Amino acid sequence: IMNKTFCPRVNFSFEHRFLPPVYILVFIIGLVANGWGLKSLLHNWKKLKIINIFVLNLGLADILYLLTLPFLMVYYFMGSKWIFGDAFCKITRFCFNLNLYGSIGFLTCISVNRYLAIVHPVRVMGRLTRTHSVAISIAVWLLVSVQSLPDMFYTKTFGNRTGKCYDTTHKIYVEDYLKYRLGWTLTGFCVPFLIILGCYGHIAVVLWTMRRTDNVQKQRSLKLLFILILLFSVCYIPYHVFTNLNLWSRVLLKQGLCREWSNRVYIAHQISRGLVCLNSALNPLVYLHGNEAIPAQLRQLLQQVRQTFSRLSLSNSGSVPVSQTADEVQQESSF
Structure with a gap:
């Protein structure tokens, strides 16, 4: 047993330098990508497929979390001083957990849907309706809320008016937490991850060994x-590994047991917190998979942007076209 005075000093300032730039980047990209993706899905509401209802819920989970990021930016820019009150601290952390576990839940639903479409196309897929997918989505939201609700009963703030807003809890309750x-x-x-692995394992067998072309x-x-491998390897796996390791090192520290890896685990935990919020910027990749119209809309949007820039460059150089065609006028008004 080592004395606490010889414990390696934890670098708490790291999160103040690392997290705000990540949050700013995720907020901008996530809001634009999710907003545009949801708009495209809702535009074809009557033609919405079963899988797109899960994609729609995935987007709603992202928007819910992205709206809390400005408050977290203020918190970390101020050197971990929370000025928005205890209740709002808990709501902010609750929204993060809803997004995280809601995303994993809806990605699992999308994977199971893809599995049924390939492995049991006649037996199951014909019986699944949009009503079923809406009911499943509600069940996912309820399940994730029940899992996340106990987290709100743990102490999240510390200090008077400007104190901490813990993503876990105060050291007093760290063992229970x-x-x-x-x-x-x-x-x-773990359970959703194993379901996803099982689905894609069976899909691989069906597509490659049963000679379906x-x-x-x-x-x-x-x-x-590929999208799921990216999300799980970058966002979800590191976060769950290092969150639990960091909590364990805090429990050991409270018991007077020091480990030389505690500071490295803390820094890895902060990096994983930055990476896990990237899921809100990466989840819109699922829109590209779930909606065939979106890639075409993206190409059209890029073409419109190029045309707008070319017109701006012409006007700046002084050689403004005297007249525009009807198509160009219509394109400008729609853009």
């Missing part, structure tokens, strides 16, 4: 698999 967090990791992350389904499955 670690037990709760491990259970939450098992039900909210549907190239469109193969491409769609590969695209979604």
